[in-house]
Structure formats: structure tokens, C-alpha cells
Amino acid sequence: MYLVTAQEMRDLDRYTIEHIGIPGVVLMERAGLAVAQAITEHFAQPGQAVVLSGHGNNGGDGFVVARHLSVAGWRTTVWLVGSAERMTADTQTFYEACRHLGIDVKTFGPEQADELRRWLETSDVVVDALLGTGIRGPVRPAMESVIRLVNDHARGRVVAVDVPSGVETDTGRVASVAIKADQTVTFAYAKWCHYLRPGAEHCGEVVVADIGIPPSVTASRRPAARVNHPQWWREYLKPRSRWAHKGTHGHLLVVGGSRGMLGAVAMAGTAALRAGAGLVTIAVPEGQHDPLAAKVTEALVWAWPDDGQGRFAPGSAERIGERLNRLTAVAVGPGLGRFTGEREWLTELLQQTDRPMVLDADALNVLADHPDILDHRKGDLILTPHPGEMARLAGTDTVRVENERYRVAKEWAERHDVTVVLKGTYTIIAFPDGTQMLNPTGSPAMAKAGSGDLLTGIIGALLAQKIPPSAAVPMGVYVHGLAGEFAVTSVEHSVIASDILLQVGPAIRRLLSDRVRT
Numbered sequence: 001m002y003l004v005t006a007q008e009m010r011d012l013d014r015y016t017i018e019h020i021g022i023p024g025v026v027l028m029e030r031a032g033l034a035v036a037q038a039i040t041e042h043f044a045q046p047g048q049a050v051v052l053s054g055h056g057n058n059g060g061d062g063f064v065v066a067r068h069l070s071v072a073g074w075r076t077t078v079w080l081v082g083s084a085e086r087m088t089a090d091t092q093t094f095y096e097a098c099r100h101l102g103i104d105v106k107t108f109g110p111e112q113a114d115e116l117r118r119w120l121e122t123s124d125v126v127v128d129a130l131l132g133t134g135i136r137g138p139v140r141p142a143m144e145s146v147i148r149l150v151n152d153h154a155r156g157r158v159v160a161v162d163v164p165s166g167v168e169t170d171t172g173r174v175a176s177v178a179i180k181a182d183q184t185v186t187f188a189y190a191k192w193c194h195y196l197r198p199g200a201e202h203c204g205e206v207v208v209a210d211i212g213i214p215p216s217v218t219a220s221r222r223p224a225a226r227v228n229h230p231q232w233w234r235e236y237l238k239p240r241s242r243w244a245h246k247g248t249h250g251h252l253l254v255v256g257g258s259r260g261m262l263g264a265v266a267m268a269g270t271a272a273l274r275a276g277a278g279l280v281t282i283a284v285p286e287g288q289h290d291p292l293a294a295k296v297t298e299a300l301v302w303a304w305p306d307d308g309q310g311r312f313a314p315g316s317a318e319r320i321g322e323r324l325n326r327l328t329a330v331a332v333g334p335g336l337g338r339f340t341g342e343r344e345w346l347t348e349l350l351q352q353t354d355r356p357m358v359l360d361a362d363a364l365n366v367l368a369d370h371p372d373i374l375d376h377r378k379g380d381l382i383l384t385p386h387p388g389e390m391a392r393l394a395g396t397d398t399v400r401v402e403n404e405r406y407r408v409a410k411e412w413a414e415r416h417d418v419t420v421v422l423k424g425t426y427t428i429i430a431f432p433d434g435t436q437m438l439n440p441t442g443s444p445a446m447a448k449a450g451s452g453d454l455l456t457g458i459i460g461a462l463l464a465q466k467i468p469p470s471a472a473v474p475m476g477v478y479v480h481g482l483a484g485e486f487a488v489t490s491v492e493h494s495v496i497a498s499d500i501l502l503q504v505g506p507a508i509r510r511l512l513s514d515r516v517r518t
Ligand SMILES: NC(=O)C1=CN([C@@H]2O[C@H](COP(=O)(O)OP(=O)(O)OC[C@H]3O[C@@H](n4cnc5c(N)ncnc54)[C@H](O)[C@@H]3O)[C@@H](O)[C@H]2O)[C@@H](O)CC1
Pocket: 010, 013, 014, 024, 027, 028, 029, 031, 054, 055, 056, 057, 058, 059, 060, 061, 086, 088, 130, 131, 132, 133, 134, 135, 136, 137, 138, 139, 140, 143, 161, 162, 163, 187, 211
């Protein structure tokens, strides 16, 4: 599924109307019908509904909802919050249809606040069709007072048409007030605000309804963002061949694990094996060799020169090239720590191989201090920052990263020609070509130490199996999130990273069985 901006949606609508020849009223009819159906499916029998319509096309959808609810036996009242003279032509059409059917259409003015409040208090459903993707700036006073009345007084189910009114479509920003919905029914494609805070918190359950925009429309006018889904990388998801041997499933090198942080490389390495890597080698400072070997049974352990304090020695990544090139992918950073000579160390590592490389944790912090290191890479780079690491990379603060998730990772990925995985609820994957994917899988249980190390290992394993980054990264993020969901067997609070690790297999199995079915 695509994830669109307001402008992209307008363009796709316009193309459908002007070039395919499907009239705007047909799309509006389908949109309003989808909302009405979502409502009638939720209730066992008709009740009382209040529909709040603006004079734009979002309001037009509202008039369609009112007509269908009324025909289905709902006692329906529409409040026009705006002016009949400023209605768009399509909205006017459905406004007239409501009037011809004798549906009660009132025009809201401040003096009707008490009356509207009573309707809100006694209705089973409130339909918010005030503002959609056409919102500009803070909500103006009349609508603002209506939105406040809804949020304070609606007793029934609040269903938002397309987006909760007051939420900015592309950013999820709420400039003044916004409807708090129980359900949002949107059309054709998800919008960014359905996933970005604070707007996403206003949406309730989001339903994406088909309104008849033909799929070929996106083939010629492809939106820049997608919701991560197996449809985008299914071709790389294969059952293991009967003739497989460990050499046919890649060899990942995981580098990190300074003293006190061995758990991170152990988790990353084991996750890589669980995600299907044939072989995993973990490189640690020499003094950590024995403790790691005792901890991880299935991975090879490679000791690199130690600085005597449990960290890599300056120059320890020199002259490893020959063995490095027998590996098929590299993951650097879990439990790495900071150390003297780290800049040259990471540069040497990048210079010595053209294998795809995942950089995480302190490898990202080294990069943030010395972005010129990137000039030395030879192969594809994937960065997996959490918001704090992303802020250091982008030279900003965590608040801006959180507020501008839709932009920060994308800018960095494009500027530096890397893939950036900005972790968090709805992880964002930004590709070097400027496109993005937003990941829907995951659980609050994953907000815990160690889960990022698993992601590094899983993505590393898929890259090691020669899956191109454009597929390996979203597949890894999706699998990781699904494993996190499966790990919640009691409560989210108590899940630890090893529980998620155990669910990597079941997550892959689920995807493989879905693949057979679809
Ligand atoms: N043909 C199409 O383009 C389709 C559009 N659809 C609906 O149309 C919506 C978009 O319609 P529009 O582009 O007409 O825009 P909207 O209906 O979202 O809003 C535009 C109207 O709101 C007013 N407005 C803008 N900012 C405001 C603010 N801050 N405070 C108060 N009033 C404000 C403007 O004066 C304008 O009249 C979508 O969200 C969707 O619900 C659907 O019917 C499907 C087809």
C-alpha cells in the first residue's frame, strides 16, 4: 500500500478524474458510502447520527454519508460548518441530494452551540467531515469551537472522514485543535498523518477504503512512500532449498562487543543465525574472545587486537581484508563502545570491503562525529539509528527528529547515498533514491535494551544471503516487528530481547505460509 501526501492524493484524484474519466462525484460517492458502511457494520441497528460537514470536498463526503445513513434508517442531522455559497460543485451536488431527501441540514453559527451540544450528547455516531486533506493553517474559529464541542461532549462513536479535522495530512501536526476520533476511514491510500504523532493519536482505528482509483494510476504516478508489506519483497522470501548447505546462505561478520557489552554482539549474531544466515563470525577485542566463545555456541569468534582495556586497539581493523572478502555482509556497532583511533578504525573497515554493511550503535556515533568517513565506503551502507543517534547524525535534537520523522531520515539518506532505518514506533526506512517505507509491525514490548541488536543481526543476515538492500532492509524490519508482536505472550512490560529472538522463526514461518496462500 502507498502512503501519500495531500498533494500526491490530489494529483492521483485529478489524474483519475481527468485522464481515466471517472467523475469526481463517483469518487465522492464511493468515499461517503465506505464511511457509511463502516458505521452500519459497527452497529447492530440504526440509531441517531450527527454529520458535521465543511464546505470543501471533505464536507461533500459527509453529505454522502448522511444520505446513506438516512436511507438505512438512521435519524440523521447534518450541520454545515461553512457557507453553502463556497461549496465545491461536487459537494453542492450531494448537499442538494440531502435536501431533496428531506434530511435535516442546519447551518452552524455560534448561537447554535447549545443545540449542537445536545445533539452530540444524544447521538450514537458523530461523523467528522469538516476538514480533510485541504486544511491550511490553524483551524478557524467557527470550526475550532465545533471541534471542541465534539471532543468535550460527543457520547457516541466519532468517525473521521479521511483525516480527523485539524490534523495536518503530511506531518501529523495539530496546529490548534483536532477531532479525537474512534475510527478514521480514509480513501485509496494511507496518509502520513495516520502514522505520525500527534495526529496519529487522534485517528483511532484507521480503515483504508477502496474508492475505485484504478491501480494503474500509481504505476504511472508513483507516490514516494509506501507502507512496508511483503508485497514489496515477497520474491526474495523463499523456502530453503532441499540442497542448501551453510555456504549457500551467506556469511555475516558482526563487529563489536567491547568489555561489558558482549550481550549486544551475541544477540546480533544469534539473530542473524535465526534469520537464516549460513555462517556468522563475531569479531571482538581479543580479551573478549573467551567469554564470547563461552556465551555463543553457534557463531565463530574472531579476536582482533585489544587496547588492553577490553576495546579494539587503534589499527586493529587493518589488514583483515583478505578474510573480510570471504564474508558476504558486515554489521558493525553492537556493543562497540567508543575508543581511541575509532575514526581511522572505521575508515579502514569501510575501505577494505565492498560487502553491504549495516552500521549501528556507536558506529553511528563515530560517523556522526566524522561524516567524511563515508567517502571511503565501497559498498551499500545501511544505518539503523534510534532517534537519539539520528539526532546526532543530523546535527539536531531528538525532539525535532521525533516531530519530523517524515523528513529527517529521508534527507540524510539522500544526501549521503545510504539507507537509513529510523527506529521507533512505525520505523521509517529511507532509501538513497528519496523513497521511503513506513513499517506497520512491532509492539511497545520492543522498547527495551537488546531489540535494536536483533534488528542489526536480522538485516545483516538477509544482506549476507545476497538479498539487495531495497528488499533485505524492509524484510528485516518487518520480520523484527512481527517477532516483537509474537513475543508478547503475557504482557508487553515483561518481554525481553531473547523472547523476541525466539520469535524470529515463527515470524518467518508466518510470512512463508502467507506467501503460499496469496
Ligand atoms: N475528487 C477528490 O479530490 C476527492 C476528494 N475527497 C475528499 O475531499 C477532501 C479534500 O477536499 P478539499 O481539497 O476540498 O479540502 P477540504 O474539504 O479538506 O478542506 C478545504 C476547505 O476547508 C477550508 N479550510 C482550509 N483550511 C481551513 C482551516 N484551517 N480552518 C477552517 N477552514 C479551512 C477551505 O476554505 C476549503 O473550503 C479529502 O480529504 C476527501 O475527504 C473524496 O471525496 C474523494 C475524492
